[in-house]
Amino acid sequence: MKHPENAESPASFSFDDSPIARELADLTARRRVLEDVSVRLSGRTRVITVSNQKGGVGKTTTTVNIAASLVAVGARVLVIDLDPQGNASTALGVPHTADIPSIYDVLIDDFPIADIVQTSPESPDLLCAPSTIHLAGAEIELVSQVAREHRLRTALDDYLANLQERLDFVLIDCPPSLGLLTINAFAAAHELLIPIQCEYYALEGLSQLLGTVRMIQKHLNPRLKLSTILLTMYDGRTRLAQQVAEEVRTHFPEEVLATVIPRSVRVSEAPSFGQTVIAYDGHSAGAIAYREAAVEIIRRDRPDAGANDHGHADAPANEGGS
Numbered sequence: 001m002k003h004p005e006n007a008e009s010p011a012s013f014s015f016d017d018s019p020i021a022r023e024l025a026d027l028t029a030r031r032r033v034l035e036d037v038s039v040r041l042s043g044r045t046r047v048i049t050v051s052n053q054k055g056g057v058g059k060t061t062t063t064v065n066i067a068a069s070l071v072a073v074g075a076r077v078l079v080i081d082l083d084p085q086g087n088a089s090t091a092l093g094v095p096h097t098a099d100i101p102s103i104y105d106v107l108i109d110d111f112p113i114a115d116i117v118q119t120s121p122e123s124p125d126l127l128c129a130p131s132t133i134h135l136a137g138a139e140i141e142l143v144s145q146v147a148r149e150h151r152l153r154t155a156l157d158d159y160l161a162n163l164q165e166r167l168d169f170v171l172i173d174c175p176p177s178l179g180l181l182t183i184n185a186f187a188a189a190h191e192l193l194i195p196i197q198c199e200y201y202a203l204e205g206l207s208q209l210l211g212t213v214r215m216i217q218k219h220l221n222p223r224l225k226l227s228t229i230l231l232t233m234y235d236g237r238t239r240l241a242q243q244v245a246e247e248v249r250t251h252f253p254e255e256v257l258a259t260v261i262p263r264s265v266r267v268s269e270a271p272s273f274g275q276t277v278i279a280y281d282g283h284s285a286g287a288i289a290y291r292e293a294a295v296e297i298i299r300r301d302r303p304d305a306g307a308n309d310h311g312h313a314d315a316p317a318n319e320g321g322s
């Protein structure tokens with residue numbers, strides 16, 4: 001598409017050379033690749049907790065959009081909303097008012113997870129165990145419970161063992177703290193996904209988080225593995241974002257996904273429509289990046305990245321598709 005001929009404009013100007021045109025062409029090419037992508041799911045249920053005690057780094061946004069992206073390539077996914085704010089439930093369009101049975105009832109009153117799971121209007125393969133405001137009291141109520149660190153794991157093991165249709169992924173959205181709710185998530189998971197926001201304080205608090213993970217591995221859950229780091233809210237126009245990304249990659253060369261999630265208005269708008277960005281605007285830069293990240297997560301699965309405690313011990317390891 002050429003700029004209209006105009007005596008006043010420089011003869012060499014072409015819209016094709018503008019940064020916006022290049023970005024659009026890039027997005028179109030990446031979308032085409034995603035349309036043809038084929039992935040092979042592992043045959044196991046991978047339980048991934050999305051955690052970072054820093055607030056507002058993109059935990060919930062990552063949980064719901066990776067979940068929807070995994071569903072888009074054929075996976076069946078459960079999102080467990082473990083944050084009293086209930087943002088993941090909202091983004092998945094799942095009711096979570098105070099009267100609705102929720103993950104609180106699972107943790108405190110021994111409800112089976114099957115009794116609280118809802119289906120997101122986005123897809124029959126996208127399930128959600130919602131959180132309600134009651135969960136705000138659970139940190140304190142859990143303190144006096146028997147096996148207080150293992151309550152989610154026990155409930156999840158029971159749920160997964162009795163499912164008619166196997167899940168490919170369980171994603172757990174954690175609150176911004178290292179309290180008992182997050183510890184329950186660490187105890188229940190095979191893998192840890194840490195979203196890191198590309199800003200100045202990005203690495204602050206990370207050593208505390210990793211220290212907690214080491215304690216969990218030692219005392220509660222030896223199978224837990226830091227499998228994935230995802231750089232979020234990346235603004236490539238700033239040197240700071242580039243520097244932070246480089247620094248994180250230097251520290252964690254194995255764990256950081258090649259895909260980075262750009263800062264994108266469509267990503268932040270989607271939850272107000274009770275949707276993931278995949279449903280809200282699947283052609284946007286944020287949606288395409290999350291879909292690419294999900295494909296990486298499927299392909300990077302390693303047989304040792306989580307024991308087969310959920311009854312699929314002899315399933316073949318994922319070998320990544322084309």
Ligand SMILES: Nc1ncnc2c1ncn2[C@@H]1O[C@H](COP(=O)(O)OP(=O)(O)OP(=O)(O)O)[C@@H](O)[C@H]1O
Nearest residue numbers: 055056057058059060061176233262263264267268
């Ligand atoms: N890629 C993005 N582009 C633009 N805005 C984003 C992006 N990712 C997240 N946001 C916005 O940043 C804010 C924080 O994101 P989010 O709620 O996912 O973080 P969080 O880590 O779950 O927060 P909390 O610690 O409170 O649970 C939200 O308003 C969200 O819409």
Ligand SMILES: [Mg+2]
Nearest residue numbers: 059060083087
């Ligand atoms: Mg959140």
